[in-house]
Amino acid sequence: MNTPTSEMLAEKILRGVGGPENIESLTHCATRLRFQLHDGTKADQAALDALDGVMGTVPQSGDRFQIVIGGAVAGVYSDIMNLPSMTGGGTPRAQSDAEVKAEIRAKGRGRFAWLDNFFEYLSDSFRPLLGVLLGASLIIAIASMLDAFGIVDFRSADKSATWVFVDSMWRSVLYFLPIMVAYNAAKKLKIDPWVGATVMAAVMTPNFTGMIGSKTPGVTTTTNATLGTSESVAHVFGLPMQLNDYGGQVFVPLLMVALLALVYKGLKRVFPENVQMVFVPFFSMLIMIPMTAFLIGPMGIWAGNGLGTGLSWLNGNAPIVFAIVIPLLYPFLVPLGLHWPLNALMLVNINTLGYDFIQGPMGAWNFACFGATAGVLLLSIRHRESDMRQTATGALAAGLLGGISEPSLYGIHLRFKRIYPRMLVGCLVGGLIVGILGGVDTKAFAFTSLLTIPVFDPMIKYIIAISAAFFTSMALVYFSDYRTKEERAQVNDERDAAAAAAKGEVAVPAQTVPAEDRELVAVGAAPATATGGSASADSGAADVPAARKGLELAAPVAGRVIGLGEVEDPVFASRALGEGVGIEPADGHVVAPVDGELVTVAETGHAFGIRTTDGTEVLVHIGIDTVKMNGKGFDVRVEAGRKVSAGDLLAEVDLGAVRAAGYPTVTLMTVLNTADMASVEPHTGQDVTAGTPVVTVRR
Template identity: 65%
Template sequence: MESKVGQSSAEQIVTNSGGSGNIESLTHCATRLRFQLRDASLIDQAALEKVPGVMGVVPQSGNRLQVVIGGAVQSTFADIMALPSMKSIGKGTSSDADVKAAARAGGPRGKVAWLDSFFEYLSDSFRPLLGVLLGASLIIAFAAVLDALGVVDFRATDKPATWVFVDAMWRGVFYFLPIMVAYNASKKLNVDPWVGAAIMGALMTPEFVSLNDPERFPSTVCTINQTLGSQSCVADIFGLPMQLNDYSGQVFVPLIMVAILGLLYKGLKKIFPENVQMVFVPFFSLAIMIPLTAFLIGPLGIWLGNGLGSGLAWLNTNVPFVFALLIPMLYPFLVPLGLHWPLNALMLMNINTLGYDFIQGPMGAWNFACFGATAGVLVLSMRDKDVTMRQTATGALAAGLLGGISEPSLYGIHLRFKRIYPRMLIGCFTGGLVIAVLGAPFGGVKTSAFAFTSLLTIPVFDPMWVYIIAIAAAFIVSMVLIIIFDYRTPEQKAEAKAEQEQAAADLAAEVAAPAAVTAAAAGAAAAPITPAEPTNEVMAPVSGQMVSLQDVDDKVFASGALGKGVGIVPADGRVVSPITGTMVTVAKTGHAFGIKSDDGVEVLVHIGIDTVQLNGDGFDVAVQKKQRVNAGDLLANVNLDTIKQAGFDTTVILTVTNTAALAAVAPHPAANVSVGQPVIDVEH
């Protein structure tokens, strides 16, 4: 889809992220593009949010940016990476974890860095598994529908071979879940993921499982828990007692194990020379961590998971009314912060230990309240003929109702319009209240599967009729409240109306322009069109002492990561455009300007080093984004004394950000220069 300026959505996303030269790396997850930028102040968030296909924009600390796309994220990512200007971006960055690891190297991202890292560790250990978990949950839903129709007894122990095979199709995902989690967690901590997977795999082999057989191993002692009806065995290994557990479906064990493995792995790499690391680091990792996990970490993880699950089970059993209301009211705040991952782990733990989970039922009330709010926004956008919001809401609603994914709704709509949350929370409360009242005789709403709460997985919940009433109530209440009371403030409604009117006017002008040209041609010979002058030189934006870019006191610029260029220690604060073209980026703080010439030369004028921290103090900006400028036109008047008094370097940095796309970019040698004097030669 082309914008009115002829750019595709992919090109607009790159441009409004500060241009390709500002992108250090790019990857994506299930619904979002994840950028690691060089200078986050160059982001034009308002313009990004208006790009067709973009559901939301989430700037983050550490020069990171998330752009919410939804189900089309893979194709959008491919379109961006196929752009000529992106050919040198992201090489060697194959995963989301790699990008975030680089971000962490730049310093903490929040007030409590370790807490941020902890939840990121949990999130990235599970996130890559969402697709396969969703696939398995739909297989379960299919079997549950057949069970409800009387085609097959889904819970029978003597099912025909065909249905035993169907069980294997979904059960394999959950049985080997510890190995998958260990793989992802290891990758997250820059440990060979196959080492982490192999350690968990050792505790799931037939040999390890056979240790539970007292007839084969007389030293194994088993006891029966009369209350739970479960068997607990202890084997004699190397003369030491080893508690034997079923580790299939466990998640806490691999998470704890990999955290310790990460420390050991890095320590071993420091001890052994690089030429023997390939052999000895995995060997000692396996030799140390498998026994440590079997004797200590495994039982500890089982105890921790059971303890947390038992605590929530107690709450669900003794105060079910409170529990049913608490879960849907908490989730709207947990999901945006990524704090819901521990609860997801508990759901899997409950299914593995109890055979069912009681958290997902109340969680469904939150999800459908979220989708109901999105449906309300869709209704209003259709009424108001708001094409952009209608597209956003349609994609988010489809992702929610069919996939159970709430992020497109949250980031694309709800977190952008603060009036949505109060209305959505009433829907959450209503759904939770239905489960609390109608589900009380049944001990709440339960499920034996890890299911994304969508329309397709309704059959896996029991009692299903209670669940249907609860999610329907949550959905309808949220939707109706949004429709009645709107999701925008009066100011936002007026702004949206003005934008629509402006868009209509722009479209009319575009349609009228060709007609005007045709009419003029019919009446008289058309005037010859003078082609734009090729950009072969980039001028000095300010007078002063020009220095080599390598001598600039900024590692990113000096490395050439933002293209070849020069630095100029300014003699005065008048900064002008170094080329003729269009303003692509105008930082709100006034410290940086991106200009693109008609023949595709992209330059960045960066005033001072770290001056973004001045928040515009001392900068009087004279241009705006999309404005046409000629070489020598004023960009900004800058108070150099203000910069110096704040302790920052005043050097003006000039780079050609798309150096890689040009035949040659040759900066001139260091010298005293005057404003408008050529300082960089360019060849196409």
């Protein structure tokens, strides 16, 4: 069951990206919400960055916009998609070819837009597979630990059926990875993903792979005596076709789907719509399966082998340089999503060489990143920063147990410029140790976390390197702080002031009041303070004669009465606008809570300021952020300067319209000049009708 807080975050994110009408589509990955907007300039990046629960934002070309949430991203995505205004999942907009071209010219995406598209293609082809890749890596880690402790020979060629079956559990992901990548890549390019998967599967069937090294007529196999390798060629329709095992290959499906998209979309223009379902997939398969087997497959194998050989050469001839470059490169690649090609190369290495030499040095970067987060966590505990402590705890858990760096990067490191230089020192130290000790390899694709340490060989070298990277970054961040001395002093002062305000000891500055509500604070005298409620009642009760009756403020609307501390608005919750109550309305019939003069009536109809004859200043505020509705759904029945009596109708509000617009409907009533009162006593936790006393004010 979703909490009100998560639902509120979903509503605020929706407003921050320009509302549902500005969303063309929305997806998510392991840590990020990924929006395709109609107009990227409408996204309020500053407001989104300031939201609790948002770790950071990443605007991209082509009106793409990413919001980093962390491990809770799936829940936030679900909350957004369940909002009434998102029933359709976005608002795709039909445009003519001329409009599309004009829009592209007008936006001037820049000379690097093609690069954004290329890496977006790579990222979206792999990103949905993170879960199963992580699952497979943990299965390998468990098996490797059992092997390390001598319980089972994980690498034995004659393992029992039990361990052959365990092998199949993780090999299923890596072997059939090309089919999964083809599916995602085709989906990214907006063609039938099952056609992409089918084309790739055709060259991975037992029929195809069974010809390799076989005595099938038309198949010839030659052996390279020098290298000890063999190569099989099948003569199909009189043409030579190199046979390869494409299990685990990633370049082949990426190249294949890029060409398939052109063929598929071209065929859709050729065939009438009523026969496309049959003939477009048919001809796509008829064209692309031979194209993949004869040309794209061998090209992909050659390209992958070439890149792997190049990096292998660097690793073999300048291992220290290689081990240093990799961890220093990753901190700049990951935030931009440019690390996917290296991840692809890891898989190629495992398939061609039987091991990978990139992941060992990469582990130095990951653990340097997690070490910096640990330093921030220690500082947040030391300085009693509860929000940062929660953020750092979650990010560190995601890193050490899951090997995921994005929560640390977007939640902390990219927000504070002092962290990166210190983290890079940790990367350098870890990479240098890997290089000096002769490198670290692995035979599995593994997320570099504590749980996958056993898959690296030699394991002791890897542990030394990542430990050095972790503790170097942690020490540098902790002892030099991620804030400057001035920032630290300011943050600590704000922390102490907030703690004092929560105890009713400190006035809240008028600057904390939203601009649209400041005119309401000016109904009369001095600014409100955070003191109020039970604190005011306790401090002033002894001075007030028992026989002296206070002023009763009635509920302006029927509903459930709650304390201001339960309201999802920091200004009202802090009592910056005085002590009072919130009411979850049962209907939109809003009445005056007390006799007095209507000093202020907001043009948008969302707020009313009333001054009583004895000078009590009362604010009635309908909903949160409803000023942004510009009066839509608010039927105001009064005007400023008018005298009203308790129970007089102030406005009729369409609560359904407020909810549809994504705003909370809670109606708030506060005493603006709480500081001038002996006590302001809210009566919460009850269901009331309009006119029931809910606040007692004593002067």
